[in-house]
Amino acid sequence: MSGNGSQFQFGDNVTMHGGQGNVGIQHNHGPAADQALPPEIAALFAQLTAVVTELARDARLPAEDRQSLEETLxxxxxxxxxxxxxWRNTLHLLTGLTRELGExxxxxxxxxxxxLALISGH
Known part of the structure; x- marks a missing residue:
């Protein structure tokens, strides 16, 4: 996936140079420490953090659900x-929980x- 001229990749990357000097598998589980998140993804995470923080303080929700929301922060x-x-585990947990919580x-x-759609490439 690329945006604004920068590129990032998730998943494994294999580099082969003939039969010698092979690099092997480079595991890419997330952005490197020196690699910033794409602005669109960073902005969505920031928005979601604010919404979940507010939702976790909603006294109308059961205490267990508020605690689960806080644990995603x-x-x-x-x-x-x-x-x-x-990211994926947390977002999947959130989608299940928020579906149950309703409006x-x-x-x-x-x-x-x-x-989830953005990080899955859909």
């Missing part, structure tokens, strides 16, 4: 410091779904 608020697998969680569900 470390990944949401610092996606650049996390592996892609952590109050609709904005979080929309953002989480949008992010």
């Amino acid at each position: 470390p990944v949401l608020s610092n996606p650049a410091g996390q592996e892609r697998r952590s 109050a969680a609709a904005p979080a569900l929309g953002l989480a779904t949008q992010l």
Whole structure:
């Protein structure tokens, strides 16, 4: 996936140079520490963090659900410091939880779904 002239890649990358000097498999589980997230993805994570933070404070929700929402915040608020697998796991957890929570969680569900589509390349 590329945007604004910068490129990033998730997943494994194999480089072969004939039968000698092969690099092997380069595992790409997320952006390198010195590689910034694409602006669109970073912005969506920031929006989702704000929405989930507010939702986790909603006293109308059961305490267990508020706690589950709070537990997603470390990944949401610092996606650049996390592996892609952590993003996906957290976003899948959020989509399931927010579907159960209904109308109050609709904005979080929309953002989480949008992010999953972006990082999955759809």
